[in-house]
Amino acid sequence: MFYIFRKYLEDKITLTNEDYELIESVSLFKKLRKRQYLLQAGDISRFHAFVCKGFLRYYYVDEKGQEHIMQFAPENHWTGDFESMNYGLPSKYDIDAIEESEILLLKKEDFEMIRKTIPAFNDFVNETLKKNAVVLQKRIHANIALSAEEKYSDFISKYPSISNRVPLHMIASYLGLSAETLSRVRSQSTRK
Amino acid sequence: MFYIFRKYLEDKITLTNEDYELIESVSLFKKLRKRQYLLQAGDISRFHAFVCKGFLRYYYVDEKGQEHIMQFAPENHWTGDFESMNYGLPSKYDIDAIEESEILLLKKEDFEMIRKTIPAFNDFVNETLKKNAVVLQKRIHANIALSAEEKYSDFISKYPSISNRVPLHMIASYLGLSAETLSRVRSQSTRK
DNA sequence: GATTGTTCTTGACAAATGTCAAGGGTTTTT
């Protein structure tokens, strides 16, 4: 399973075999069945999670029981609650598997150790953080500036592969729309 | 003017006098009048901007001419278009001064040089990026999960000082609401 | 193979939010 993560890293940075051995030595693996939690609201997030196979979602459940999806995490993506991890606070979010998944976990401390030991890895993390900021900013832009229909077509064009893999009501939740509205928006736009 | 930035840094990290001299040696300063641009859509962002005094906004103007405020940047905050800066692309955003402001600018290359030369500064930047991710995530949460009224009270409780400093229609723009709706929301909530 | 659960659609209606227009009070500019 580690080879998937290794391949992902090889694609981005150049590390030595010793570097990979170090990383592998602290890597933990976990299989998740569909609907199984990786993190439950109330828990403290202690791991950086990298999705090797499958599909996770990171979401918030409000007082009315409604789910609001903060992030989709398919293969080759990271997930985890930064806030909980950084401040040691109980998380307000849930993470679970939409599909059967295989996850690589790195303990917060091990992750920091790797960053300190391997400068190229550290640079890579910084780069990832910067890119993440750009992604989040674009999402905010879509949220405050677009109509339901525009949000949907924006999503489809950005994430064509995700839209085939998750039920429509989850996309609606991700976009901050009701499932019914999204269903209507979609049927109208295909009619054109 | 540099002393303001120095004070900001002293609050967060411990640096030597030489470190500060290095930073100061590459710092640029700029005064902005009210409404003056720091960055205009179409320009390539080449500087990290730190607000020493005053108040900037970072926003997007859509085809209909409507402004959508992505970020408010009061004193002791950073601003700039990451995407444009990182990829060398023309920015889609504008940055201008809401109040008369004094800005410290660091060229992208100098900023990177400082990160490489001063490890504590580098750690600080990483920390800032992580915190920023948490802030952006919370904003997304508010966008997809809250009603107009909830968005407004959430904003007020998070940024009480900002809400006294900027016109209401800008807060509306930041929240993705029309100015009229926000005006009504507010008058209803004060009536309680 | 029957049952249960999930997903998606659609209709009818309600609620939230946006748009346009007008006016009054400020502040800024000339």
Next chain:
DNA sequence: AAAAACCCTTGACATTTGTCAAGAACAATC
């Protein structure tokens, strides 16, 4: 001091989006 620009509110109305309920298609489970 006058004029212009800006800010906020309010009303009337339009549009968008949400809610509730029902049913059909499909998949998952027993």
